[in-house]
Amino acid sequence: MTIPAPPTGVVPPVCTPLTPDREVDVPSLRRLVDHLTAGGVHGLFVLGSTSEAAYLTDRQRRLVVETVAGHVAGRLPVLAGAIDMTTPRVLDHVRAVTEAGADAVVVAAPFYTRTHPAEIARHYRLVAAAASVPVIAYDIPSAVHTKLPAGLVLELGADGVLAGLKDSSGDLAGFREVVTGARAHPGITAFSALTGSELVVDSALALGADGAVPGLANVDPHGYVRLHRLCRDGEWQRARAEQERLCALFRMTEVGDPARMGGSSAALGAFKAALYLRGVIDCPATAEPQVPLSPEEVERVGKHLAAAGLL
Template identity: 80%
Template sequence: MNTLTGVVPPVCTPLTPEREIDVPSLTRLVDHLTDGGVHGLFVLGSTSEAAFLTDRQRRLVVETVTRHVDGRLPVLAGIIDMTTPRMLDQAHAAATAGADAVVATAPFYAATHPAEIARHYRLLAAGSPVPVVAYDIPAAVHTKLPAAVLLELAAEGVLAGLKDSSGDLAGFREVVAGVRADPGITGFSLLTGSELFVDAALALGADGAVPGLANVDPHGYVRLDRLHRSGELGRARAEQERLCALFGMVRVGDPARTGPSASALGAFKAALHLRGVIDCPVTAHPQTPLAPGEVEQVGKFLASAGLL
């Protein structure tokens, strides 16, 4: 796999009121993102609610997106699961459905040692039909991928890249610096999963970004990426600050009744519904849906950003 650069949104998964995959809305969302100029698509990540989907629904998402994209953009598929054998099953299913690469977390449920994490990725790479990108998301799997392990696996050619959703900019910097310093590591994609410091990550040497908010405003993140690469750093910073303000929508959910993930995903889907991209803004069970007043607040964020 060639090095991924630019904006690779983690695609939301539109659902019907019955919580089945809304295929027409999903294809419209893909068109919304490609029209925004994105450089790739990441399905079945956290923003895609992959953990809430059945295996049948996961396959349908990958098949729908890859068929609709038809090779115009690379499509990465998350294989988030508890153990190595289950992730290998997911990798084969994703590759069969047309994914160009898979994005894999560390195993979770049981606590793992760094040596076991390294073995996990080696086994995945040996058994996967497509390249494997590491997914560092300790908030979800309760394990931080050690920089030393990532650099060792990158040097061996086990991993094709890293999607860093740890929020640890210093740790990401350590990996970026290590990759850039080793001439033996080539084609390794360094992607930040943050919405809020894409400009800082690019300045450190990141290849691109996987921001969930890019579902709502793909043009904004593509513009930020272009401005930074063209050296217009002041304008890039201003665009990043605009997107940071828009990201405030993720906190509209009342914490007395809604978890932070449900609030964020509900806000993204409400925004896509308000913008006419998807038919229904529901999130997967058991997440609490946004209340009408909270959806109204999402609309105010969109209006302030010039998106309504």
């Protein structure tokens, strides 16, 4: 299958279910794909932050893509992260995930090394030249310590290097600059701007975004698909109410004790606990060295699910 150009709608960043000994739980991953598909999502994004890609071995990364792409069997586009420190390492991942069945790759700027915007541009041009599928930029400065300049993204979009942007920067004004710039740029004919924020999907769609990549959609795909539909239909009051319900549900990511765990452990632990409580996955384990939620914290996740009508 060739990915539609551009990818639009609700494209959840798929969690990676793990067994108690931290191997990929393939049956649970397939059930999660079925859960998301039944929710009406428009695509799937594997090997991003919510997928715990940074914690997975190369063997596990490939298994995730093979499992999801094989199970979807062309019914939905599968986007795969090709995320690593340098261009040669990213190119290795691009080859691996496309061979495993990915329809597009999502690529962050290089990290660890300090990079200049010219070097970031060269990075994307080299990746796009080698890739057999569309390349989507991943703007996630909290992880790579570089904010992708809107002008650079638009330049690469106009040159056909980038097919879109997944924006996880938290900078809605900067994201708007890309959205409006892509719409107005005479050289850009196909470019998809996707927000990675769970909390401002209605706002992003109102300013012209093409879709969303919300981690919380693992837990409530129907809610985000409903929100997307309401926004597309111009039912902004109902959309705001649905967004606010999802914002309340997102507070499950705050149950983890910050004195003993980081934000990633708390958020990913909550998503997986919710999927476990909903009967989608067999085990809520997160990858090492993340700290697991306590039984009491898992119980609090359940209360958030119940309040949202999901238990």
